[in-house]
Amino acid sequence: MAGPTRSSDESFTETDLDTVMEQVPKGALALAGTAVLLLLIGWFFVYFVIFIPRGSVG
């Protein structure tokens, strides 16, 4: 397949869009929420398991 990768005309109707918008942004919240949760867990892991045992510095 060659040529521009985006469709020049939209392939959906406004009704399709309205239907879909009833679900959005649940999926985005799930994805972003999971990512943030993983980052928080990772941060806490680094902080308590790696950083603190290396001693206080001031």
Added chain:
Amino acid sequence: MRSLERLTLAHLWVAFAAFAVACFFGTWQMWARSPLPAPFVTPDHYFLSVTAHGVSMAFVLTTFFIMGFGYFTAETALERPLPGKAWAWLGFILALAGTLMATAAILSGRASVLYTFYPPLTASPIFYFGLVLVVVGSWIWCVLMIVAMSQWKRAHPGAPVPLAMYATVANAVMWLWTTVGVAAEILFIVLPASLGWIDTVDVGLTRTLFSWTLHPIVYFWLFPAYIAFYTMAPQAAGGRLYSDTLGRLSFVLLLLYSLPVGMHHLFMDPQQSTGFKFVQMMLTILVSVPTLLTVFTIAASMEIAGRLRGGRGLFGWIPALPWERPMVLATGLSFVMLFFGGGGGLVNMGYGLNAMIHNTSWVTAHFHLIFGGAVVIMYFAIAYEIWFPLTGRIASSLLAQRIQLWLWFCGMMVMSLPWHWLGLQGQWRRVAQFDYSNPIIAAWGPWVIVSLVGGLLLLVSALLFIWNLASFRRRPFTAIASFRFAVAVHPPTRVPAALNGFGLWNVLVLFLMVAAYGWPIAQFFVLEAPQAVVHRVDRGG
């Protein structure tokens, strides 16, 4: 070919040429640092290479790409000719001349000071003049972007500036603020030292002025990637942008909070107090907000596209997306690298955790993943996306584009993930050769080799990128196809003036900069800080 296309392409070819050369240097550097015997390894060669690699990637690839893409956006998003094209060409010539000057200085071994050029190490004045010219060329771009938007607003009173252009001008405004620090450092201290007009420099002041620039410059680099996320990816995926307003808000927050945070590069410096480090750390936390907003908004936009294609359930929209389209693939891969790079950044930004990893390979991992990975992969995708309107040629093979993007992703992950581990072990930065006979260092050897493999993948990907662009083929055409940016779910008919201009934000930036950097800079004029002697690197001393 019309002049706008020639202008944009000129910028992009300079950017990508510098990029390709820099990739060779980078891969050789990794070989040199590894336990494997490598050719030409001497400290002179190594630090020449690091300087060339850093200057090419951080200053040339980025500035030229951003300028070229900006000119393209100005005409395409605003649907009117770019004003001041002669000035734009002047800017290009100045920046190119500057690049050639800096390159000459570096390759002749008279500027091995790295792209951060921390005084009192001092290089040939030609190096600094070269950098100044690049910045001056970019300032012309900034003015033209602002003028283009202002003229459009006058011609369309009350209408919302198209998001792609609003974001581009936000970047231009931010860049003007950003360059104040390094421009002051170079013009008032470093160039005079390099020309021999002064023999000593206030190192605390130069470090602080450079830090002013060092953080927001990475957002300068990042803006085109975010512009692609908001204004190209949703359309490529076959959907709509979830929210135009959230997009404007994110760009404005990036402008506000990317500037007064440079001190997080100085957490381990003795010349700044805990108080100001704390303030700037708090502001740094705020600059994560627009990224969180962006992740959410773009995920929601992709969700729209995925669900329109039949994806169901909480995550079913993800596999439903048209991953065969390079812009969609690049966005997904970019987000994965953003996750890891951002995670590393969360560690960097606390001044306690920073002590654990400052100046180790952890830092190198962070910025290669975030910039080299998440941002540059979008530069590739943007190039692939706009190459047709620019040249009238079509891609020979989308498969080759996808392979190139996957290679870049895999290479970047394989190269940088081990660096996190090595950084925690204490592997430090900017080293030409490690003494692998030391048992602590010997343990690092295998991981350094793993990283090198990643680097080789990146080199192949870089060459494939150039090949892909060069092999876009002719197709009989009568006119350049018009390029369209993504449409929002609810295209705005009016936006608040605050999200259609920058007057308010400039005032806030001024306020924040005075609060965050006012005293930290002023103190050097009040303190009796003893100065350090200039150390030249271009005269063998």
Added chain:
Amino acid sequence: MVVGGAVALIFAAILYAGLVLHVNPPSNIETIDPKTLHLSAEFTEANLGTKVEAGGQVTTRIVATQFAFDPQCVVVPSNEPVTLRLTSPDVIHGILVTGTNVNTMVIPGYVSQVHTVFTKTGDLLMPCHEFCGFGHSQMWATVRVVPRESFRPDSDGRVACEKS
């Protein structure tokens, strides 16, 4: 959007609590003339290395130059507060100590001060971690952490690495 903002605030609170309680970066803003370091009372050659001060405080003074640390080996006690003080007469250097959170830039014109407690005994690597010129790759020192019983200051309160 609300969720994003809330998460950011939680982040802020956590970071604030964690960091303020445990760590402060080197931030003493103490100036010194790099050109006369060797003549200064504190960083003169004879006063470098580890010394137990009058009040019992263990202080280790190190000068970073192109391209070696002076001294190249220091001895510190484990499980006792140690203060490291570093400066440079020439260009920007920096140090970290492997396996610890000791990390600071060393800026000519300033004294960097780091307080810490070493817990693990043994020889730790203290490289120069900021590019300081062509000899940067070969610039490192050793921090020898010894248990209390082995940490024996001489009559001046000084402890140095054994010549081996």
